[in-house]
Amino acid sequence: MITIQNQNLIVDISEQGAEVQSIRRADTGHEYLWQGDANYWGGRSPILFPAVGGLWNGTFRHRGKEYAMPKHGFAKGRLWEALPAADDAGTCATFRFLTTEDDLAVFPFRCEVLITYSLDDWTLNTDFAVRNLGDDEAYFQIGGHPAFSFPHFSKDRAVSGYMRLHTADGEVPTVVRAGTQGCTGPERFAVPMEADGLVPVRVETFANEALIFDELQVDAVELLDAERRPMVRVESDAPVWLFWQPQGLHSPFVCTEPWYGLCDPQGFDGQLHERPYINCVEPHGVCSGLLWRAEFL
Numbered sequence: 686m687i688t689i690q691n692q693n694l695i696v697d698i699s700e701q702g703a704e705v706q707s708i709r710r711a712d713t714g715h716e717y718l719w720q721g722d723a724n725y726w727g728g729r730s731p732i733l734f735p736a737v738g739g740l741w742n743g744t745f746r747h748r749g750k751e752y753a754m755p756k757h758g759f760a761k762g763r764l765w766e767a768l769p770a771a772d773d774a775g776t777c778a779t780f781r782f783l784t785t786e787d788d789l790a791v792f793p794f795r796c797e798v799l800i801t802y803s804l805d806d807w808t809l810n811t812d813f814a815v816r817n818l819g820d821d822e823a824y825f826q827i828g829g830h831p832a833f834s835f836p837h838f839s840k841d842r843a844v845s846g847y848m849r850l851h852t853a854d855g856e857v858p859t860v861v862r863a864g865t866q867g868c869t870g871p872e873r874f875a876v877p878m879e880a881d882g883l884v885p886v887r888v889e890t891f892a893n894e895a896l897i898f899d900e901l902q903v904d905a906v907e908l909l910d911a912e913r914r915p916m917v918r919v920e921s922d923a924p925v926w927l928f929w930q931p932q933g934l935h936s937p938f939v940c941t942e943p944w945y946g947l948c949d950p951q952g953f954d955g956q957l958h959e960r961p962y963i964n965c966v967e968p969h970g971v972c973s974g975l976l977w978r979a980e981f982l
Contacts, residue, residue: 687767687778691804694981703765703780703800705730705831708809708979717917717981719832719938726832726931726938732800732976733828734760734782734815735792737925738948739867740960747824747957752791756867757828759791760798768799777803794823796966800976808980814973817966824957825964826946828925829977833917835886835910838937844911845937847883848928850876850898851905851920858902862893868951869897883909886930886939895929899947899961902926906941907982915982919943922975924962943977 687698690711697707706729708718721729736745736758744751765780782798789795795818803810817823835846852858859873877890884890905920906928921943929940947961957963966972 687780689776689778689802689804691776691806693807694804694809696802696804696809698778698780698802700765700767700780702761702763703732703782704728704761705802705809705811708981710981715836717833717979719834719940725934725936726940728830728832730829730831731757731761733757733826733830733944734798735794735796735825735827737826737828737944737946739863741866741868741949741951741953743866745957745960746955747793750793752793754791757830758826759788765800776805777801794821794825795819796823796825798827807982808978810978811976812973813976814971815964815966816971817968820968822968823966824960825966825972826944826960826962827964827976828923828942828944828946829921830940830942831919831977831979832938832940833908833919833979834938835908836916837911839911840935842911843887843935845886845935846911846916846939847879847885847909847913848939849883849907849909850903851907852902853904856902858898861897861899863895863897863948864893865951868949868953869947870951883913884928888930888933888935891928891930891932894932895927895942897947898926899924908939908941917982918980919977920975920980921977923977941977945974945976 779801797816799814923943925944927942
């Protein structure tokens with residue numbers, strides 16, 4: 686376990702999956718991150734790579750070959766290397782994952798993936814960089830999946846908390862839904878908002894599993910507790926956002942998921958480079974960006 690901290694926040698990160706395990710206040714010890722109760726969902730903040738969401742029939746095609754790929758890829762189940770700290774401040778940590786010879790059977794690209802966590806005041810930044818180590822173009826998707834707890838959760842209160850969506854153009858967004866095989870259908874649906882523009886976090890909101898916002902509709906979300914008090918603001922440059930709770934289960938957390946990619950459309954039979962929001966890295970090039978940033982309010 687690697688720990689980074691500043692005067693406000695203490696963050697623990699596991700080498701397993703480079704997954705954040707805890708984000709807590711330095712003064713009171715208050716925990717912001719969901720702690721992975723298997724009665725609801727055992728994860729906390731997995732890194733999704735080299736695929737996000739489901740693939741139609743669990744496969745993709747590239748240059749005449751078909752490859753099997755599990756939902757959300759395989760990097761979240763691997764041991765990452767914690768690199769030496771760049772300075773002595775203790776506010777930053779970088780983790781590295783290298784694809785292996787065995788991985789080429791399911792992902793035919795040699796890549797180095799770096800995830801860097803850094804603290805700045807009340808903010809945790811999560812940045813990524815994917816380096817193509819091969820001589821051909823490499824294609825990948827990457828996503829964040831952090832889950833934040835709602836304080837004072839009560840099973841007797843239908844609403845766990847609220848989400849305030851921030852959009853670039855101020856338009857009311859719409860969502861697509863994942864259905865058969867976890868892949869998206871063609872229809873678009875209204876967002877279940879209340880009159881004040883807040884999205885309530887309750888069982889009915891996630892009756893069709895995740896709320897999926899594509900087309901760069903959302904650039905940030907503010908989570909509020911059941912009394913509408915701000916908790917955390919999460920932002921990203923990702924073109925796709927998902928918000929998720931276990932379907933049909935009144936839960937004390939919500940996952941905020943910025944994705945550089947999207948699951949396949951139902952019936953998709955195209956090539957890998959045609960998957961939604963796929964990323965391409967030139968030979969020996971690097972693709973990098975902000976995976977997610979969380980400011981604790």
